[in-house]
Amino acid sequence: MPAYELVMGLETHVRVKSETKMFCSCRNATELADDANEHTCPFCMGFPGALPRLSEAVVDLGVRAGHAMKCAINPESIFDRKSYFYPDLPAGYQITQLFTPIAVDGTIDAFVGDKLKTFRIERMHLETDAGKLVHAGSKSLIDYNRAGSPLMEIVTKPDFRTREEVLAYLEELQKLLRFAGASDADMEKGQLRCDVNISIRKPGEDVLNNRVELKNLNSFSAIGRAIEHEYRRQVEIVESGGTVGQETRGWDDEKGTSSPQRSKEDAMDYRYFPEPDLPPLVLSTEYIEVRKLDDRPIDRRIRYLSEYRLLPDDARILSRDRETSDYYDELVRLSGDAKKSCSYLTTVLFALMDASESSVTLATLRFVPEELARVIAMVTANELSSTNSKAVVETLFTEGGKADEIVDRLGLRQNNDTSALEAVVDRVIAENAEQVAEYRAGNERVFGFLVGQCMKASAGQGNPKIFNELLKAKL
Numbered sequence: 115m116p117a118y119e120l121v122m123g124l125e126t127h128v129r130v131k132s133e134t135k136m137f138c139s140c141r142n143a144t145e146l147a148d149d150a151n152e153h154t155c156p157f158c159m160g161f162p163g164a165l166p167r168l169s170e171a172v173v174d175l176g177v178r179a180g181h182a183m184k185c186a187i188n189p190e191s192i193f194d195r196k197s198y199f200y201p202d203l204p205a206g207y208q209i210t211q212l213f214t215p216i217a218v219d220g221t222i223d224a225f226v227g228d229k230l231k232t233f234r235i236e237r238m239h240l241e242t243d244a245g246k247l248v249h250a251g252s253k254s255l256i257d258y259n260r261a262g263s264p265l266m267e268i269v270t271k272p273d274f275r276t277r278e279e280v281l282a283y284l285e286e287l288q289k290l291l292r293f294a295g296a297s298d299a300d301m302e303k304g305q306l307r308c309d310v311n312i313s314i315r316k317p318g319e320d321v322l323n324n325r326v327e328l329k330n331l332n333s334f335s336a337i338g339r340a341i342e343h344e345y346r347r348q349v350e351i352v353e354s355g356g357t358v359g360q361e362t363r364g365w366d367d368e369k370g371t372s373s374p375q376r377s378k379e380d381a382m383d384y385r386y387f388p389e390p391d392l393p394p395l396v397l398s399t400e401y402i403e404v405r406k407l408d409d410r411p412i413d414r415r416i417r418y419l420s421e422y423r424l425l426p427d428d429a430r431i432l433s434r435d436r437e438t439s440d441y442y443d444e445l446v447r448l449s450g451d452a453k454k455s456c457s458y459l460t461t462v463l464f465a466l467m468d469a470s471e472s473s474v475t476l477a478t479l480r481f482v483p484e485e486l487a488r489v490i491a492m493v494t495a496n497e498l499s500s501t502n503s504k505a506v507v508e509t510l511f512t513e514g515g516k517a518d519e520i521v522d523r524l525g526l527r528q529n530n531d532t533s534a535l536e537a538v539v540d541r542v543i544a545e546n547a548e549q550v551a552e553y554r555a556g557n558e559r560v561f562g563f564l565v566g567q568c569m570k571a572s573a574g575q576g577n578p579k580i581f582n583e584l585l586k587a588k589l
């Protein structure tokens with residue numbers, strides 16, 4: 115079987131994280147836990163005569179998201195009516211932006227494995243969501259809480275060749291939108307929905323064949339499985355001499371198959387026209403400029419790799435969200451040690467947070483980052499052993515307080531006073547004549563025992579490295 119190349123483009127719908135819906139003051143139901151039809155009003159229920167009023171927060175977050183994706187922001191964009199009939203659409207039309215979207219021509223960089231790839235964004239526009247049909251036995255119920263909620267639709271160029279690329283892009287998009295504060299983009303809560311356009315071609319060809327639009331992809335893992343399945347389905351059709359039809363297919367993740375959905379109508383069928391109840395959305399240059407995003411999670415990840423020389427996994431974890439990344443940057447600034455800051459966060463503090471029964475976040479820790487930086491400083495100065503430092507962080511975590519006070523209270527401060535330690539070494543040598551003789555006779559294993567005796571004699575506070583050196587010199 116000859117190999118075929120996958121060609122994919124993505125259309126992603128993301129719920130904008132605004133307080134209210136897009137054109138009315140109803141609460142934006144970002145989660146679907148509320149009672150049905152609680153957040154509705156004459157406008158989002160489609161009553162005749164109710165007029166839209168554009169939410170400024172939606173525009174603000176839309177512009178921020180556009181910048182995050184390195185798009186050009188259109189100083190003037192226009193809302194259009196897309197008319198169709200469906201019970202979840204009470205007005206009989208959706209308000210969207212077909213001809214002049216708010217943002218165009220962007221890019222998103224993402225690591226696919228350890229390779230940095232750039233995916234092109236064709237456009238991003240703002241539009242209203244529909245309600246939700248709930249099927250109950252032989253009847254269907256409608257919940258309009260979601261009707262009129264703001265969405266961003268993000269359309270990419272057909273730049274994806276593997277499912278790993280698709281998943282890497284979606285993860286980066288999710289991080290980016292959270293970073294920009296534009297959306298929580300939680301797939302489980304329906305805040306991020308993705309359709310994948312898939313076609314295949316022989317390697318080396320640059321034609322775009324008939325594409326199939328896959329819908330109902332409700333999780334990252336479902337997306338992976340659906341792509342795999344659709345690739346095989348198209349290859350089989352082509353191999354048996356057929357042609358892949360242009361259609362929309364719904365993915366059934368439980369069965370692991372897809373089936374055709376109502377055929378995609380021509381754009382003409384929607385009778386698009388400029389929304390008569392809304393003027394064009396005009397944004398000043400200043401409005402657009404001040405919403406630029408100064409850095410992105412991917413920039414921080416690259417900085418952690420190239421400047422701090424962190425391991426790829428650590429760089430990924432520390433740049434996963436703004437809170438983690440800001441905390442890490444602050445800790446590096448305070449401690450001056452990027453590597454130690456990384457290991458105290460990823461291996462000590464995160465482990466404590468994971469094991470904790472109360473849900474502690476970096477924002478609700480009982481101690482300020484200065485105290486963790488102080489622990490790092492003490493370890494660097496040999497005032498605290500690396501082993502004991504974990505107990506100090508644990509105490510900071512459970513009780514709060516000051517690192518120095520905890521070190522003294524627990525008697526963990528390491529003694530680096532060579533003359534004081536020398537006295538300890540002399541005493542240990544005098545009291546363990548038998549072992550000293552064995553060591554001098556060539557039994558090197560006794561050395562560890564003697565260091566242990568020194569540690570014991572100093573109540574665990576002597577610096578083991580200095581004990582080592584002193585013992586070596588004296589024996």
Ligand SMILES: [Zn+2]
Nearest residue numbers: 138140155158
């Ligand atoms: Zn409303």
